[in-house]
Amino acid sequence: MSALDKLLSLIGDVNVYDNGPDNLAELQLHAARERVKERRGQIAVLDKRAHDTGVDAIDSFDDLVPLLFSHTNYKSYPESLVDNQRWEMMNLWLQSLSTRKISQDIDMRGVQDVDDWMVRLREAGHYVFASSGTSGKSSFLNQTQVDRERTFTGLLNGTIWQAPSLNPNADRPCYCGVPRHSPHRFSEIQQAMAAAIGAPGDIHFLTDIPTRAADTNYMGRLRTQIAQGKAAPEEVEEFERKTREKSLAVRGAITQFYDNILENRDRPIFLHTLWPYFHELAEHAGAKGIKDGDFHPDSVIMFGGGLKGAQLPEGYQQRVYDFFALSQDNIAHTYGMVEMQVPLPYSSKAEGYVVPPWVIPLVLDRDGTKLLNHATGSKLVEGRMAFLDLSLEGRWGGLITGDKVSVRFDDGAPIVQSITRYQDLPEGDDKLSCAGTIDSYVRGSIRAVSTRTESVGVPFAALM
Template sequence: MSSARQQLLNLITDPDAAYDQPAAALRPLQLQAAQELFEQRATQIPLVKRRADDAAITRIRSFDDLVPLLFAHTVYKSYPASFFEQGRWDRMLAWLDTLSVADVKNVDVSGVRNVDDWLERLWAAGHAVIATSGTTGKCSFLNHTMVDREMKSRHARYSVGWPFARANADRPVFWLGPIKGRQSSVEAAIANAQNWGRPGATYALSQEPLLISEVSEMAAMRNKMVKGTATPDEIAAFESKGAQKGERMRASLREFAAKIFEHRHEPIFLSGLWAQHMLIIERARELGIGDGEFHPQSVVSAGGGLKGVSLPDDYQQRVDRFYGPVLRFAAYGMTEMAQTLPRCEAGRYHIPPGLIVLPLDAPGEQLVKPEHANGQPVEARFAFLDLLYEGRWGGLITGDKVRIDFADRCACGRHGPTLLDNISRYTQPGQDDHIGCAGTIDAYIRGAVA
């Protein structure tokens, strides 16, 4: 790893300083790091070289030069659906190879039965490929090196909980989900358990591996239902299976809650979905446990999990009252990004030095700059170059609509720029996100695989 990249990434070990760096002071080092990374990846990933050649970019002199080199977020699920559906795992390797630094084409896939077997073969060969949830019907697959995993865990150790608490491997950790599998949420669970968990005191709701094949089957069925191609028998079987699984998870969570309550008077780390927290409250009431009985230095995270769930309008307020004045951290991140933006006391997301944030216009073609803002937060499409990755190119245009404040100071007193806490998507689930570079990138990949 280059000296400039390493220098920027190492700043995270002092998070109070890392998240309070003047943008102007970081810019020269970030440009140097981007140039060094570009030189490496252009020789390792032909798609990066092709993008550079098309845009006549030979050197990164400004952040504008990075924009044509960014991949659309859809690129990591751009494989032909037939490869996945027909079990063409050798062809899936050829596709993944177009997006990876290391050669993955020679991984042994003989006898592979499904996507979970395929992922395990990759991991056995040293390629730490993780999958996203695939709730839109198609999973993304992202290659990492083992060093990438270590660096991501290190970043989480210093960023998760900032600025309210610091991970010190000294408290019980409760994760309201599976902690095994090759999926992005599992990776987060493992990192938090390592960073926050007292030895022998990590508790997960499920020890069963999260299987990507099952997630994909569910997503495919949901898509068929939306399109109206699912038969009544298929729908009935799907809903019955979902109801049975839901009841099993509900029963497990009620039992799991008892373990949480045993530790409520000491600092704990607890992470789950809003609906799960509401079930915990329901169980607490049955046991006579009231509001505000948790240790104030406990770290509690809640979010997501609202699809198909009926909750009262004041569910967030109820959860807040139940746990009381605990530490409620939040961060902005995604599977494709190794480094997260934690939220400060003023409700703004702060940018780590090793992440070059590149706010773009809606088509994803031009940088949105401070002079466009007129001193006010401005809407932009979130894009970035993550300097951490060794396994793939870290430049991506996302589907997220953000408001960025270029002010030199946040209301918390630290340096900016910052993102406001009102992030949304440019499109709804099932809709196509029209990013300018997406079509040409997909064409490159199809040609390379062919």
């Protein structure tokens, strides 16, 4: 069995966070060599990056740094391709960041927006999902069926590892604090979790009102036009009207979701949502006169996903803990991002998030060009979070994030102890030089392929 296969086999082991391989660094380096060699043969952009930076072999983890993509590369598509419904060009863009060939024979007739585009790709076996688009523009990431299965298996095992009382017996009320219908991966994951944990007929979602990536992108473009003074008044008025109508409908659905949870608080429920919804639920209950600590002691709550731009009061986390008043064995936390296959589970004993063996954590300097792991001789390293996720099949797993972290490298698994978004720091701006370089490779890759199809449409260069 290869080093890569050994590490990937651990995804199905619920005890992997306690008992990782003794020779972890050695295994990871060998596995990284395997992955880089394989992915260079599948992703031309990665191969060109390796060639241009002189990375001929992976002799140390430092050799991985020039090959890392930025989290912004997955939203590098020209918006004009979407505006002009050039779905064959969007396929070429996605292909440049994917391992599997996306056939140009996929029927795109009738596709009106990016949501239709994703549906058509999924029907062809490319399980594309969108990011939440909090920046105003959604990322689109490709995944395989194997990726979907690994994500669910890893998340379920990580949750059970944190909350041992939770079993996949489909026997308890399950509350998923996300829309039931959404192009985002979070909804898909929660549907799979609910099927394993929730009792049939007792699975509830935040709302049945669909969310659409097309709406997110449109909102971002309109905000830009408003800021530039280019938005037509009637378009702004229509947008505001539709936003008000949807907001009222969503608010009503969320209130019903909260009330359903509170009505069943004497039962052992499972609730998985974002911090803003947890805090709002606590405040909603307080307004109804429900005292803290009134939930069944075998309930399990799971946090994840960050604040997503919400402004919460100081002490909001403690407010939520006091409201539920559950033991640590009934609380699960995760840290991750959509680009990572399985989010990292929290260990109260280690006081941080445990990095699984199939993820190689790479702590970089702010610019994202120098590896700091062990460079200072200290076991605690602070810098920009990056990683190589060896488990990803549909795309390259090397990524530089926008997070400033401190990671403790002990004899066992690395532990992520603190997390701050660079954009939230006083110095503000968070730009990576590698992002623009990879984007230019992507554009070059698309141009090279698109010359075969330009006879039937607008040249790609004219859409940039």
